[in-house]
Amino acid sequence: MEQAVFDAVVGLLEGGVPLGDVSIERIARTAGVGKATIYRRWSGKEDLLVELVRSIEPPDPELPGTSVRDDLVMLLEFMRRRGLAKRTSALLRNMFAQMQAHPRLWEHYHRTAIEPRRRRGIEVLERGVATGEVRADLDLDLVNDLFIGPLLLRTVLQPDADLSPDFPARVADTILDGVRPRP
Known part of the structure; x- marks a missing residue:
């Protein structure tokens, strides 16, 4: 059914x-x-x-939990695969475009799909603070946005931009260089 x-x-x-x-x-x-x-x-x-x-999108990934970097790369890889799926699926592009024109529907998707994924990224960063992999003086909501931003830019605003398999690791490494504790 x-x-x-x-x-x-x-x-x-x-x-x-x-x-x-x-x-x-x-x-x-x-x-x-x-x-x-x-x-x-x-x-x-x-x-x-x-x-x-959600049934058309790839399933949310299981995080390895070995390091903040590995978990962030996994989350970014998930976003990369979703972005590639949206590029190749006329149905997904159409659904997302129309969903945004229906505030109740978009709010429901945001609450049940986007916010849990955002929360997951912030939890990874919080774990990074606890393990000393991320500085404790940072606004983790902002840091999470810094990780997500390049993927959103390349999937939504620049759909022809490079989304090569190494892109999530490059994003994670670049940003982690700036948020690691200073000696």
């Missing part, structure tokens, strides 16, 4: 139906299921669409 519902949404969007016109009723009709079946699984359209996007 879940796949039939996802396929229905994808079919509607690929068929040119604007996100605002995709209703639970229309999804149910297209999937050949009842609205109640959808509501038993998802509380509403926002939950359904966010889960659909």
Whole structure:
């Protein structure tokens, strides 16, 4: 049932139906299921669409926990793979563009997908402070933004820019050079 519902949404969007016109009723009709079946699984359209996007995105990585650098490289590699997926998936590009035009949907995605990922990066940096790999006098929200910024720049604002496999390590090493404790 879940796949039939996802396929229905994808079919509607690929068929040119604007996100605002995709209703639970229309999804149910297209999937050949009842609205109640959808509501038993998802509380509403926002939950359904966010889960659909999350199902298309690569899964969040398991962090090795061997060092702050290794964990940050892993998180940045995840962002790089997501960026590459968005570049090659017309559906993902379309969904993200339309989601931003629907504040409730974008807020839901932000709260359930983006914020947990941001929190994870900050937790890695907090661990770095505790282990002495990152200076304690830094604003870790800002430092986290410094790590994420280059990946967002190259996936959102400069989609033709280099996203080579070594890019996450280069970003991590460059920024860690500036945030390590000073002798």
